[in-house]
Amino acid sequence: MKREKISELTTNRLSVYLRCLNDLAAAGIKTVSSQGLAEQFNLNSAQIRKDLGYFGEFGVRGVGYFIDDLRANLTKILGLDKPHRVGIVGAGRLGTALANYNGLSKSNFAVVALFDNDHEKVGHHVGPDRIPVYDVKKIAKVVRDEGIDVCVIAVPARVAQRVLNQVMAADVKAVLNFAPAALTARLGVKVKTVDLTTSLQSLSYFLARPQAGRLTNARRGVVRVDEIATSDRRDA
Template identity: 40%
Template sequence: MLKRSKIPKPTVKRLAVYFRCITKLSNDGIEKTSSKEIAERLSIKASQVRKDLSYFGEFGKRGVGYDIEKLSFKLREILGLEKLWNVAIVGSGNLGFAIANYSGLEANGFKVVSAFDIDEKKIGNVILPGVTIKRFSEFSKEIKEKDIEIAILTVPANVAQDVADKVIDNGIKGILNFCPVPLSAPENVSIEDVDFVISLKALTFEITSREQEKKEQEKRNNA
């Protein structure tokens, strides 16, 4: 089995998608599935599903497929979802508020237990039931008291690295970065970047590419 640090990031992200897919199958009362069925539901190739799962050992038998309960248990273990992860929101503006109140978080193993900001007007406001916004200066104390391992950053780009450095210095192990700048971190700290604008630009590329191909095809047809 390949060392976890060597597993390609796209594979890890697809594992999370597979887990969501088989959870839906399980909720629908289905007990067995196959790489083909998973692939069809996700619009990818069955060979890709098999290759991704093979990084972590054998999960099914040829001609029989996967036992959904066993596959679900294994993926949960691989993804570290055997426990509830405590999360802090750093930057409690509109985006931070929306993330904190996303109902799917806790259902997927993540619980927002703290929220921070530097804007004095926000301090003391309730961001979700049981969680009030605190001064960022209280982060060090809060992370220890509530065993927080993950921080979600939604702060302005010009302070993002400074904020990241401070949360890392206080023991954060992973950062979900919604700031529109890349962050630097030690090797023992994981960072996942989320940039809506990049995703939108990827969409515009695909849309314009299809339109260009359509125009070129029309030219060939009329030639």
């Protein structure tokens, strides 16, 4: 076990490993080798061992990893053993779609509030879970009352930085941003941006040059699918 700084590429992969382990466990499988895991993602097995090695020695030589054990360890490492409470700023289409996305609840994230500045929306409840929509001005209070620790920004780019500032003022330390804007956060606040426009435009580049992308990640006739996570580097 070392004490190095862990890159986001690694944490993204840990999340993917965990998902895979959950599937394997559901299939009744008890152990898996780094090689076996690696094949699921067209990844190098040393990569997996290195990623895990930052946090401890979870494997058994000659055998591999006990799935239940590794699963528990990864869950703990990723901080998923405690539930997270999510607030979504922007009750438009994207915001409400995310509020009802089932994928989140599976991994201990519960959406407990939406925020909007449209008075038509404030006071209403959204989706089968009846998530309340609050006035965006009440962020600080609702964050405190509801114990929100993660916010999602789903507002137009124009106002995204202002919203981020409000969210930071409410002392939220983790933000997932869907606005196509370069945001600046203060130290200690982690912002991850998911930029659909950029993703599509990047695809467009490869469409325009079919030869591009051939060489990278090609292996055994398949192409490794991107971003074993969200891709990204440098936060990129």
